[in-house]
Amino acid sequence: MKTQLYLFCLATLAASCGETKQSQGYSIEGNIKGVDTGLVKLTSYDDETRTSKVLDSVPLTNGVFHIKGTIPGPEMASITIGEGNWGLSFFLENSNITIKADTTGAEHYDYVAYGGAKGAVLKDFTITGSANQDQLMAFQNNPGLKQYETIQAELGKAYQNAPNKEEGYKIKEQLDSIGDLSMAARKRIIDSFAVASPATAASVYLLYDYYRFNEAMTAADLESAISKYSGPAQSTVYFKSLLKNLEKKKGLLPGKPAPDFTLLKRDSSQFTLSSLRGKYVMLDFWASWCVPCRKAIPHWKEAYAKYQPKGFEIVGITNDSRWSDWFKALDEEKMPWLQVADEFPEKFMPSRVGTMYMTPYLPCYILLDKEGKIILHNPSKEELDAKLKELMGA
Numbered sequence: 001m002k003t004q005l006y007l008f009c010l011a012t013l014a015a016s017c018g019e020t021k022q023s024q025g026y027s028i029e030g031n032i033k034g035v036d037t038g039l040v041k042l043t044s045y046d047d048e049t050r051t052s053k054v055l056d057s058v059p060l061t062n063g064v065f066h067i068k069g070t071i072p073g074p075e076m077a078s079i080t081i082g083e084g085n086w087g088l089s090f091f092l093e094n095s096n097i098t099i100k101a102d103t104t105g106a107e108h109y110d111y112v113a114y115g116g117a118k119g120a121v122l123k124d125f126t127i128t129g130s131a132n133q134d135q136l137m138a139f140q141n142n143p144g145l146k147q148y149e150t151i152q153a154e155l156g157k158a159y160q161n162a163p164n165k166e167e168g169y170k171i172k173e174q175l176d177s178i179g180d181l182s183m184a185a186r187k188r189i190i191d192s193f194a195v196a197s198p199a200t201a202a203s204v205y206l207l208y209d210y211y212r213f214n215e216a217m218t219a220a221d222l223e224s225a226i227s228k229y230s231g232p233a234q235s236t237v238y239f240k241s242l243l244k245n246l247e248k249k250k251g252l253l254p255g256k257p258a259p260d261f262t263l264l265k266r267d268s269s270q271f272t273l274s275s276l277r278g279k280y281v282m283l284d285f286w287a288s289w290c291v292p293c294r295k296a297i298p299h300w301k302e303a304y305a306k307y308q309p310k311g312f313e314i315v316g317i318t319n320d321s322r323w324s325d326w327f328k329a330l331d332e333e334k335m336p337w338l339q340v341a342d343e344f345p346e347k348f349m350p351s352r353v354g355t356m357y358m359t360p361y362l363p364c365y366i367l368l369d370k371e372g373k374i375i376l377h378n379p380s381k382e383e384l385d386a387k388l389k390e391l392m393g394a
Contacts, residue, residue, distance in 0.1 A: 025070035027096045030079070032063045034103030038082025040065040042092075044075060047212065048241065050348055052078075070094060073235060074132045074201035085119025091132035091202055101125035115348070135193070135202035142189055148182035186210060191228070199231035201238065208238035211245070215360035216378060219249035248358055252377050258283075258368050259356045263317065263340035266330065271315075271340050274372060279313045280391060282384070283366040285342075285359045287319040288329035293363040296381065297333050303388060304337055310392045311370070317342050319351055319362060 030040065042055045058065050060081060077092035079099070086103055106120040127133050139145075155175045162168035190206045197203040207225055211217060217225075226242050233239055250256075262272045273281070284300065286293035304314055314337035320326040321344050330339060342351035357366055357377075365384055367376040376387055 024094055025068065026092060026094050028065075028067040028079075028092075028099060029097070030060075030065040030067075030099040030101075032060065032065075032081055032086070032101050032103070034063075035060065035082050035084065035086055036063050037061065038084075040067070040082075041080045042067050042069075042077060043080065044077050044092075073232065074130075075237060076205065080119065085117060086122055087119055088122040088125055090127050091130050091136050091205075093130050093132055093201075095129050095131070097127065097129040097133075099125065099127050132200060132202035132205075135197065135200060136205070139189065139193060139202075139206055144185050144189055145182070148178060148185065151178050152182065183210075183214065187214075191225075194225070194228035198229050199233050201233060201236045204229045204233040204236055204242070205238045208242055211242060215245075215358065219246060219253060222246050222249060245358075252358060252374060254374055254376065256374050258366070258372050258374050260372075261353045261356065263342065263353065265338070265340050266327065271338060273315070276313055276315070277372055278370050279311050280307075280370060280375075280388075281368040281372075282312070282314045283357070283368070284314055284316045285319065285354055285357070285362055285364040285366075286316060287362055288325045289320075290362040294329070294333065296363060297335060299381065300337075301335070303385070307388055307392050308337075312388070312392060313337065315340065317353060319354060 028042070038060045039057055040060050041057045043052045044055055045052050055071075055077065056067050056069055058067050065081075071092060071094060074091055074093035076089055078087055078089045080087040084103075086101075086106060088099075088101060090097075090099070101122045102124040103120070103122065105123045107123060108120045110118045112118050127137075152175065155171055155178065159168060159171040159175060162171055187210060190210055193203045193206055207229075211222070222242065223246055226239070226246060229239055258273065260272065260274045262270050265271050273283075282300075284293075288294075300314060304312070314335075316335060316337060316339040318326045318329075318339065318341050320329075320341065323341060326339075326341060342353050344351055354364075357364070360378065364378050365376070365381075366374065367379070367384060367387060369375050376384060379387070
C-alpha cells in the first residue's frame with residue numbers, strides 16, 4: 001500500500017512537471033536572510049567540460065533579488081550570492097520560482113589551494129514554483145535514503161575520532177558496507193521514479209547523477225535503465241549524456257578493437273599499443289597514490305613470470321600527473337613490464353587514455369587478444385586470473 005501511494009505521489013509530481021508552459025520563461029524571486037547586498041549570479045554547469053556558464057546576474061538589494069529569462073528546457077542551475085559566494089543548486093525551469101534562504105547553518109568550503117573557489121553552501125532554504133525541483137526534493141527526502149545518511153554521518157564522526165589505525169580500518173569497512181547498501185537503495189528509488197515519471201527532466205537527472213558515481217555500470221545495465229525514459233526526458237542534456245556514455249561503453253565490449261594510443265615511457269621514448277599485436281596484453285591503469293593498485297603488484301609479478309614466456313605482456317599506464325611520483329613508485333616496486341604515463345592535455349580534466357577506455361576507478365584492467373581486440377573490460381582480479389589460465393594454461 002505504501003509503495004502504491006508513493007508511486008501515486010510521484011505520478012502527481014510528474015503530471016505537474018508536464019503541465020509547465022515552457023514558452024513563458026522563468027521568473028525567480030529571491031529573499032536571502034544574512035546577506036543584504038552583493039551580486040547574484042545564476043549559472044549552469046557542464047559536467048563534460050567541467051565549466052560554468054553565467055546565465056544572468058543581478059544586484060542583491062536588502063536581501064532581495066529578481067531574475068527573469070528563458071531556457072530551452074528544465075536543467076539544474078545554481079545561484080551564488082555576494083563576495084561570500086553563498087550558493088545553492090536547484091532545478092530551473094520556465095515558471096515562476098520563489099527562493100527563500102538563510103545563511104545560518106551553511107557549510108563553508110575552501111578550495112583555493114587546489115585552484116578552486118571559497119564559499120558556502122546554503123542548507124536552510126525553500127524553493128517553490130519548480131515542479132522538477134519538487135520531484136528532486138521528494139527523492140532527496142525519501143526515508144529509504146535518509147536512514148543511511150544518518151548512519152553514515154555517525155560512522156564518519158567515529159572514523160575521524162578513531163583511537164588507532166586498526167579501529168579506523170574497521171569503521172572504514174562499515175562505512176563502505178553502508179555505502180553499498182545506500183547506493184543499492186538509491187538505484188531502486190531511481191527506478192521507481194522512472195516508472196512513475198518517465199518523461200520528466202528530474203527523473204532522468206537522478207539516473208544521470210547516480211551514473212556519475214557508478215561509471216562501472218555495464219552497457220547492458222545502463223541501456224536497460226535508459227530505456228525507461230520517454231518524451232521530454234529524452235530531450236534533456238542528462239539523457240543525451242547517458243546515451244553518449246552508453247555508445248562509448250558499447251565500443252569497449254568484448255570483441256571490439258581496442259583504441260590504439262601512443263604514450264611516453266620513463267625515458268621519454270614513445271610506446272604505441274598496436275606494436276604488441278601478436279601477444280595477449282593486459283592494460284593496467286594505476287597510480288603511485290592508489291593503495292589497491294600497489295597491493296596488487298606482487299600478484300601481477302607472479303602472473304607475469306608465469307605467462308610472459310607464453311606470449312603475455314602487461315602495459316602499466318600511470319594516472320600520475322607528476323612524473324617524480326611515478327618515478328619514485330617505479331623505483332620502489334621494480335615492475336618488470338612496460339610502463340607509460342597517461343596524458344592530461346586539459347587542466348582539471350581526466351587523463352586522455354583513461355577516458356578513452358572509460359576507466360571508472362583504479363586499478364582498472366583491460367585484457368586484449370593477439371589481434372588487439374578486447375577480451376575483458378574492467379574485470380575483477382579473479383575473473384582476469386581465470387581468463388589467463390583458460391587462454392594460456394596453468
